[in-house]
Amino acid sequence: MAGVRDLALPLRDPADLDPLLERVGDARIVAIGEASHGTHEYYAWRAALTRRLITERGFGLVAVEGDWPDCYRVNRSVKHRPGADADPRDALDAFSRWPTWMWANDDVVDFCRWLRDVNAERAEGERVGFYGLDVYSLWDSMQELVGWLRDNEPEHVDTAVRALRCFEPFGEDGAEYAFASRFAPTSCEQAAVDLLHHLCEERGREESEGDPEARFSAEQNAAVVVDAERYYRAMVQGSAESWNVRDVHMVDVLDRLLAHAGDKAVIWEHNTHIGDARATDMADVGMTNVGQLLRERHGLDDVVLVGFGGYRGGVIAGSEWGAQMQRMPVPEARPGSLEALLHEELGRDALLVWSRDGSQPAELERRLDHRAIGVVYRPEREKWGNYVPTVLGERYDAFVYLEDTAPLQPLHLERADEHVPPLAHAV
Template identity: 60%
Template sequence: MLVHQLGGPGDFDPLLERIGSARVVMLGEASHGTHDYYRLREQLTRRLIAEQGFSFVAVEGDWPDCDRVHRSVTAMPGGIVDPLAALERFERWPTWMWANGEVAQFCMWLRTWNLDRPESGRAGFHGLDVYSLWESMQAIFDYLGEEEPATLEAAQEAYRCFEPYGRRIEEYGVASRFVSARCEEEVVRLLARMREHAAADGPDSFSMWQNAEVVARAERYYRAMVGGGPQSWNVRDTHMADTLDRLLDHYGPESKAVVWAHNTHIGDARATDMADDGMINIGQLARERLGDDNVVLVGFGCYQGNVIAASRWGAPLEVMAVPPARPGSLEHRFHESLPEQALLVFDAAERPDWLTGTLDHRAIGVVYDPSFEQWGNYVPTRLGERYDAFVWCDETTALKPLPATTMPGELETYPAGV
């Protein structure tokens, strides 16, 4: 194992060497509201795109919102010229996950970088998540209304099935448990039609296929969500892994992807107690599908600092203090032994006990209560199996949100807010 002090983008050289020819690099975060994770992640991603030819960034965000950003950063016809304006149109709570100054800085750099390249060689920005049922349905309506009016009926049938439940789509999930309220057949018909359209060339047809996949998987997600337990989590992460696979296929056999998501999604679930609860995640699925040599998983963590989060689901954001990590945790051990910012690159030759044994590893969601630190907010982890490398920040600062209009979201995710 190698430990390197971090002071700037050039200090990521050992990690780029470890990444080598890997096709997928997943960069995590221990919270959705920490400036330092986003800043270091975007610095590393710039190098992966500019120096190692990575094709796109895929994030834990909704497809339609991120598609608007994608059209901006790749300068597609009709796209918003300013990526900042595209990010400010994010509406789903918590908007600060992607509508923030750090992501805006990266997207403005990405547009500038792309403008010097042919359209076929521009790096994209895409969303992996499953929540945008209504937004994806509207995008399909808009596309079919202009391109394929004859196919619009299939989309309208799916819409009419969900329409009685309004924007509170979780009510559909509740109803489907007790009465014949399932919209599955209508959604499958819509998906089949959109897959046919995706056989045609062009970014619009692919985007609409993905929107139809979101609608189909969201229907399953909301049915699973109301039943509790890990099934909705598994539906969601499987959808994210499937979306990543489709993007890799779409960009071509030589394509490479950077994924931005929470540690609980990108760190291999089999190295945590998530596996005991029957949960899988995108990091595990990528390793299983592409092979360990083609996937590099990078975790992030801190000892103390500040974070943006909310006290309950849907509440306004707050800047909260992250207290010192509890004794015996991974973070406490790193606080005592590592520089203020450090990069750890793991290898098979050197495996100290703290790398192979199980230690508590902090995970902060969009909903956070610092007073729970002694009882919750930690995931038992075998660090050397969960990740291939780790980025350490001893003390962190809060993310810088952009102004955005927040719309009500869904019921709280399982587990809470990650």
Template identity: 55%
Template sequence: MSGTALDDVTAIRAAAAPLRSPQDLDPLVRRIGDARIVLLGEATHGTAEFYRWRAELTRRLLAERDFSFVAVEGDWPECHRVHCCVAGAPGAPNDPRQVLWGFRRWPTWLWANEEVAEFAAWLREFNATGDGPPCGFHGLDVYSLWESLRGVVDYLHEHAPGRAAAALQAFRCFEPYGEDPREYGLSAELVPENCRDEVVELLTAVRSAAHTDTVPGLDPAFVAEQNAEVVAGAERYYREMVRGGVRSWNVRDTHMSDTLDRLLRAYGPESKAVVWAHNTHVGDARATDMAASGMVNLGQLARERHPDDGVVTVGFGTYRGSVVAADHWGGQVRRMPVAPARPGSLEALLHEAVPGENSLYVFGNDGADQWAKELLGHRAIGVVHRGGGYVPTVPSARYDAFVHCDETTAITPLHPWEPEEDAEAQTYPSGE
């Protein structure tokens, strides 16, 4: 080992705070302070420890720091059903697990898993025993084109039947593509006709159908407008996706950032948000090679849009373990091994400094984290797990803090899944 690497390991060991119980999160809670937005990442979409530690920190932020809602890398309509459940909305199911079981778009396991079900059950009880507005659970993502479109049609039929024609016109425009958004994207690329004009009319119709409700996140007009924004975002996303390049990524993360801002406005000027998403979304893109490719992300946009509100970003990583993923897009979900991290990577250095332990690192401590200002490979695993993928990262610029879980285990999906593969897999960042 070189002298520089040895110095880094020594510095990391000195900076590491053991992470064994919720009370060990105290340094991070102090760092968050009065921040309005806290973004909590994950190096994979299928690691139990990431979900559990995010949930533990979120419980503390809701209970101790008066945070208003949790916003996740999930679909708006499905997550809104969870929100209605945990908020105790009239007519909503009582069991969050039942609602999460209803998640059907692949990859279902991101939110339909035991770890999220446990947190959602806690959140429902927390809201039931509180005396203020319920803490929400909302989806930020852009993928639910058809379900969101149906939601707008239903809303206008009920609340503004005179404007429902715009929704039906948009529905008919998308209908020939058989609910396959990629088919729409390919068609829009090959022929000049597309559904952009219909989507503009749809947004206008929804925004004109005013309705007021005093419960944040449950106002039918707000829900419908967000569904219309999803339709607009998805239409742009799938047009850009077939062209390749980074523009579809930027459309998606800008949509998530816009949704977060709309939620903050809906919950009021004193509202605070906790965000759960992949590291590739919450960690500032400017501290990675994403910036050189022209990519932006949710973490960067949050810092740029809310410079005075306080934005704290927490990354998560692991050295080795197991993960739930698939070997190709749309494939069967299974538990897969996560091989030991590449030598010299962030995860390998943290493992060498504190082997076998979970540890917390809060950056910005008077030069004590010089090691975190170096450019290091940082592992990313998406919903597809194959090959090797590391994002060049300056940790203390990408994140304000980092949680390292040295050896991790796979989440437990609610839906059926296959047993562990025999062969070890490396990692490939796909479908974050």
């Protein structure tokens, strides 16, 4: 059996991604990960692959681990919508939920400016969008939805305002709502569900009227309200339950996007979301994730999962939840880990691509610790934390390995008035 050295391919410039594009073939969904939310090289290589998927393979949308309202503003900019920001940087710089650096950074600006230029040469119906999949934006989504209803369907405004008033006593504190709903006899669940029902029951009549893209956005904001309410209630039941609500929501949004905005999608999320949970210890505690759900819903032939990893370098992260971002060192991977093995065997940047129906190097079939840095990172915990036991060949379909990495460049420091979501998961 060939070893990992025989599998590894050079990785120097975007042309070296040819074998990965061949592996993608006719797949409709390519989920591209990252081993941290604050590393320049992960973002840059992910963008390079996405550019090629859009221009050479006809992928029609990019969906990211971000909030729907924030990312929809970026989407309007890159698609040249009337009244949108002329420069996507302005839309990204407006991100105000911690951790802003995940999307408000130079690498994402470069990609979105490129995407806007590409879209300028395309007919309106063929432009590639940029959308958010996440569930945290309950209050922002509610406000966006109320505003849209006032302008387009005033008969439903009262329903939306009733739902909004249900949440108002908790401010924007999801944790406070979660614990209140745990011990109170009622919650805002029914108000949120009624809101979504009232909005969607008129969809058939409205689809031929007005702005379909704006109406679709309103529906997604309504869906966020419903699932975010479920997410915050699930927080008090344990991390596995709330994690599953969040990842199921993200795949549900993606499925609606595939039906609405194009039949081929690129996903940008952390490895912990896009790598199949069944190949990690996540499954042992009842957690599912985006990668597993994609394979289950769409099949192995239609989904390609691409993981990332690095041996040493630097990262942008917070020392605790809600803390000011800072540049931190990422020490050499701990002995016995996947990254340490690849450093010893390869000692250079490399692309690994494999087929699921053929023999694999032993390194792809062993369970090895695989580094995962979230928005919270403490380098001093490298000896016992920061790693996920992983069977590489089952978790992903391809892997990008980098010897040395550097922190990405945020657009701005965290702001004093920035909204920090309740702590549930640090990836």
